[in-house]
Amino acid sequence: MHSLDERCLRYLAEAIGCGSVRAAADKLNVNASAVSRQLAQMEVQLATPLIERHPRGVRATPAGSLLLDYYRRQTSDREDILAKLTDLRGLRRGHIDVVLGEGFVGDLMSGLLQGFWARHPDLTMTLDLAATNDVVRRVVEDEAHLGLVYNPPPEPRLRTHLAMPHPIRLLVRADHPLAAQFPAPSAGPVRLADLAGHRLGTMHPAYGIRQIIAAAERAEGVRLDPSLITGSIGVLKQFVVSGTGVTLLPAFCAAQEVTDGILVALPLADPGLDGVEARIVTRLGRQLSPAAGTLLQHLARGMAAEGRGRVG
Template sequence: MASPLDDHRLGYLYEAVRLGSVRAAADHLSVNASVVSRQIAQLEKDLGVLLIERLGRGVRATEAGELLAQRFRQWSADRADTLAKLQEIQGLKRGHVDIVTGEGFISDLMSGPLARFWERHPSLTLSVEVAGTNDVIRGVAEDRYHVGLVYNAPPDPRLRTAAASRQPICLVAAPDHPLALRGGPVPLREAAAHPVAHLHARYGVRQIVAMAEMADRVSLPAALTTGSIQVVREFAKTGRGITFLPAFAAAADVAAGTLVTMPLDSPLLTKVEAKVITRLGRQLPSAAAQLLRVLIAQMKAFHAGAPAEA
């Protein structure tokens, strides 16, 4: 007797639940929306249980639908990882690793660890996506990526922290900026007197700076808001204002003499961590597991007191 848990139908259900609508799932899968709707309806009929609630502008999973969507995601990831392990057993020298990272890690990641990894494993391929903190966490938890590099990640029971290192948020400015010449840790109240470039709220840096503002009862209004770390660094280079970043995210500019980093006199900003994360319980294929070990051992962001070099 055929199982009612048909892979194709489960895939349609998963995408509809993940994206929040049948139409979005259909667009993502390049099929007609009626196909997705019929397949989910057939799955509900076969199982005898309602899987999604159809709302005005989308769908929402029932308890049973959420269970099946999560199981399908885990089954898909486990199947891909198992196939990768079988290839290794057969002696195939190939594999693929999906990484998602905050933008601030890119220079550190690309400057040495990946180059040395490819020297040893030239046939392996990589996908590197850049995202904000919330999207890094979600992408790893949902098995869309093997490994995530994230800053100021909140606790999440779905994730395992493979490595963590304290990397305080610093004030970043041009070398001739008045705050760069004062010396010593800079109080946020002094920083508030200067134009500030902020990252969007989905970035861990902005989230913790906002918490420090509340704790210190200081307001740091944005002269510039962006989703790019490069943009806030370039803003600081002009000398018109300042920004806030961990030292490793500005290390190339500091080495070039175009920016300086200064400690901040705010307890919250000294306790922030850079983390390497994987999904809890996921058995990584060999290529991903080897790369994970390389990143932990060689990236400066995961060694306190040793910021990334240019």
């Protein structure tokens, strides 16, 4: 029988996660030689290689990936047990990791988080912004308790707790020619081909928004040629507000600017741009900590009460 040393498993996880033994050692504040020695000893003990070294660092072998999954499950289970003990003390302590797309920031900060902290003032939270694919990865790998994600790709390891319809719209400044050309709803929806000749800004292809638009381009047989590609919704909104160009985003991303009359959200003709959803997700099978479970229930209730979603 072989034993699995938790310190060695942590060294392995950090080496794989950081991409190199030296980077892992720096993060752990130990000597790189100590990390290498422990990994080598574990490979000897288990009689199988755990990492592959290449010019740009290290990556996991199949055996290393198996151990990494085991370590993540162990860490997650330990966190859940400790959090349940905290729950017995009335949620007086606890931390929640949330990863989300930038477009959700306005929703959270418009009152949902204030209401949560009013009831649970001692809980703390990390909010990290990420692209769609990275939100999914971090939730699946237990790096975050909850994910708020737009148009996630099919992933059997995800559980959807709330799905919110958020169709993509053409956002233009109120005085832009397209706003006059397509006064909704009399002129009908805008086709992607109608954007020819107008400077366009889009999200990076790693984001769900851009992936949906790419599918609409194929369906309509057009090819958009964006002047600006970015990973920031804030940059795109400023791009439009300044009059520099137009963009394609879910209307909720610019709800305040539309309400203030600065921007106009025009419907688009492609039905694929209407039937998309934003979701609150967790890893399937994960037992959330009491703090994370409480936040999940709070967000789901708050968004569903506003008529913006269906509970999964």
